[in-house]
Amino acid sequence: MADSETSALRHVSRETDGSYTVRTAVGTGLFDFGHRDGAAGQALLQHPLGVTALPDGSVAVADTYNHALRRFDPATGEVSTLATDLREPSGALVVDGDIVVVESARNRLTRLRLPEEALAVAATAHRTQRPATEVAPGELRLDVIFTPPAGQKLDESYGPATRLLVSATPPELLLDGAGADTALGRSLLLNESVAEGVLHISAMAASCDDDPAIEFPTCHVHQQDWGVPVRLVPGAAARLPLVLAGMDE
8 A cells, every 4th residue: 555644555454353554664763755766665656646566566756746656666676767757646547458547736647668577467477587788987978869650859848858867776886877867878986896787767758749730749658677687797798678669780
């Protein structure tokens, strides 16, 4: 359950004597709030209002004042970000492999595509781990590739059309480059004293019909969340390209 007052996620279990035990599943339990991915005990939410079970047994959290949809995976004990640039999401529902989010501050429902790992049915899931990508310690160029579909353009009607959020596990892997920005590319500084870890990257881009004759253009939100295991190897690649849409040329 979402505990909005303490910005935490709680687990309530019924004991054999009929009593109930409440424990903290996500958050520090100390009324801390913010937007931080990673280990559940150190991850931060901000006024979560709703939780939704995903097909793989993980949980989507409407992280209201972070304007984000978060994911808690009990199997790994990790919290990640599924989507950003939502406006005060207060609830969500899985529909045909997608997730429909209530954007309270926009008075609308927004439909997003779930990542493949969240769609595997828990009872039959065969969990695999993405092989570690070897990258050079020090400066790493991160480029999220996005080309609007044919006939569409980036939609900047209500502000920036793109957003990129980066964090790492362990957090000390990233000396610089963590956080959110509107550019889909940035330079990261990797700590050479950390041999390996995971880069958590969430990218969003909004595109709309590129025809001024269309009075009410159709718009789409393109969203992808990556968890990229990396191993720091001197002389390895100094660029990490991730494709949101289009091709890396």
